[in-house]
Amino acid sequence: MNSGFGVFQEEHEAFRRTVKQVVDRELKPFVRAWEEAEEFPLALYRRFAELGFLGLKYPEAYGGTDAGYLYEAVLHEELAKCGSGGVAAGLAAQFTIGTGPIHLFGTDAQKRAFLAPAIAGQKIGAFGVTEPDAGSDVAGLRTTARREGDYYVVNGAKTYITNGVRCDYVILAVKTAPEKGHKGVSLLIVEKGTQGFTVAKKLKKLGWRASDTAELHFEDCRVPVTNLLGDENNGFFQIMGNFAWERLSLALGAVGAAEDILEQAMRFTRERQAFGQAVAKFQVVRHRLAEMATDLECARQLTYHALKLHAAGEYALAQTAMAKKVATEMCCRLADQALQLHGGAGYMQEFDIERHWRDARLGPIGGGTSEIMNEIIAKQLGL
Ligand SMILES: Cc1cc2nc3c(=O)[nH]c(=O)nc-3n(C[C@H](O)[C@H](O)[C@H](O)COP(=O)(O)OP(=O)(O)OC[C@H]3O[C@@H](n4cnc5c(N)ncnc54)[C@H](O)[C@@H]3O)c2cc1C
Structure with missing residues (x-):
């Protein structure tokens, strides 16, 4: 059954064969062990970067291939067949939520500092919206970022964050104007190692076991204003x-x-x-x-x-x-x-x-x- 007719062209199907080969040879034989260990090797990010898989929809200027969404769609479908939702999710987070907002809303300097190394598999990104007391209700998030000179001072917590343990940076949803509800949300890139940013724990899960899922804490964490993504209060x-x-x-x-x-x-x-x-x-x-x-x-x-x-x-x-x-x-x-x-x-x-x-x-x-x-x-x- 050629179910992809009308969406995917021969070049996408050729790419599918390449991805399938990688999944069959480099992931499938190992996923059970990785599920057992509740993590997969970090080297996989480098390998996916080498294959060009981390930058399919991103510009060549930042190391992407600009191939487009349809190629990445093929990658999502085939990756899901590796036998571990956790491996698929941990890798996919890198080329979706961990980099997408920087591609869409970042400045050239932010793209060079975070997007390019993520496409190269050198930095791992995460996306932190969900909080212990706010999941579906994004506008109700409570993590605050108070402006002090050239810094935002971040206080709060995030939970269920994919790649939260191993990430080098997290794109964090914060309230910069708590009184304005959904119109007071902003996105900040917070680097691991910034004082006051800690991984509180790695969470145990029903599924997606090979991916890391974390609770993150921020206490008086000072983030340079240059790490604001797009306009302040436009985060929602x-x-x-x-x-x-x-x-x-x-x-x-x-x-x-x-x-x-x-x-x-x-x-x-x-x-x-x-x-x-x-x-x-x-x-x-x-x-x-x-x-x-x-x-x-x-x-x-x-x-x-x-x-x-x-x-x-x-x-x-x-x-x-x-x-x-x-x-x-x-x-x-x-x-x-x-x-x-x-x-x-x-x-x-x-x-x-x-x-x-x-x-x-x-x-x-x-x-x-x-x-x-x-x-x-x-x-x-x-x-
Ligand atoms: C393995 C895993 C990985 C994740 N990775 C990330 C990540 O990388 N980054 C991130 O930010 N988040 C992540 N999440 C969080 C995920 O996006 C949230 O779990 C999801 O958005 C739901 O939020 P919640 O868990 O707080 O549920 P709640 O919002 O507390 O909802 C509980 C129940 O109430 C229902 N409900 C809530 N509001 C309404 C409404 N208005 N109408 C009807 N029903 C409603 C919900 O549908 C649900 O059934 C991850 C979660 C898991 C489990």
């Missing part, structure tokens, strides 16, 4: 703008992971014998697999529709929210059904389905929950 709109690609990339990752899940369910049920025949021969199993393939195809087409709009430069807010919600929820359903089709084997760590099932569950939560996606869609409908 910058965060919303940045969400577009983050959500689309989560939808694309869900589509890629679901492809892997379906393939594994088909392989397992063809090989597994019960009552003297392959499990895949039972009518109920064939129909279950057919329904899973249909579910995947619906989500894929909606995701590709949003992708086409995004790649054409449209701000497709509703379509992106729909794709994110539909694709990530579809992936959870497929992982659950595939686990059932595996029987007891699906519950065992030696099969990838168990990990897919745990990893998929983050999809409808991270980058804005399904409930928040519904809110966005409803607002776009004028409700």
Whole structure:
């Protein structure tokens, strides 16, 4: 089935073959050990940089290849098949949330100081919005940045931050004018090593285990004003703008992971014998697999529709929210059904389905929950 028809051209499919080779040879054989260790080697960032994977949508002036969103879409889909949501997320955070805002809103000096080394795999970036008391409610965040001369003095905490332990800098959402609500949010680049910036703890998780997820603390942390991204008090709109690609990339990752899940369910049920025949021969199993393939195809087409709009430069807010919600929820359903089709084997760590099932569950939560996606869609409908 050529499901990418109409979105991806031959050059994208050629790139897909390259990524697939890298995933098969350099990630798949090792992901179980990395999941067990709850981290993957830092050298992978350098390797991905060498391959040009960290700068696909970034200008050549900063070390990118300017290849565009469609190439990165392919990367998201194929990376999701590596067998570890954590490895995929830890690497993808580097070329999405960890660098996207600098590319979109940074000055030339900020791009040279942070974006270029991140594209080269020399610096790891993170994006810190969520707080212990504010997740979906971005406007309700409480971390403050008070201006003192040429510095902002930052106080507060962030949680669930991907790459928070190992990052060299975090793009931090702060309140520069707390009294102004969502119009008082700004984005600051805070470097690791700045006094008052500490990693409070590395968090234990249901899934995405190979990625590092941290709670970060800021106490009288002095950040130079030159590290402000874009205009002061414009952070809420910058965060919303940045969400577009983050959500689309989560939808694309869900589509890629679901492809892997379906393939594994088909392989397992063809090989597994019960009552003297392959499990895949039972009518109920064939129909279950057919329904899973249909579910995947619906989500894929909606995701590709949003992708086409995004790649054409449209701000497709509703379509992106729909794709994110539909694709990530579809992936959870497929992982659950595939686990059932595996029987007891699906519950065992030696099969990838168990990990897919745990990893998929983050999809409808991270980058804005399904409930928040519904809110966005409803607002776009004028409700
Ligand atoms: C593994 C992992 C990695 C993450 N990485 C990052 C990262 O790198 N950077 C970062 O900033 N954040 C990150 N997050 C945080 C993630 O984006 C948030 O968890 C998510 O936005 C939801 O926020 P919350 O957890 O505070 O849930 P809450 O906002 O507390 O929501 C709890 C429940 O209430 C519902 N709810 C809330 N408001 C409404 C509403 N208005 N209408 C209806 N329902 C509502 C939610 O949908 C949810 O079901 C990560 C989270 C995880 C688990």
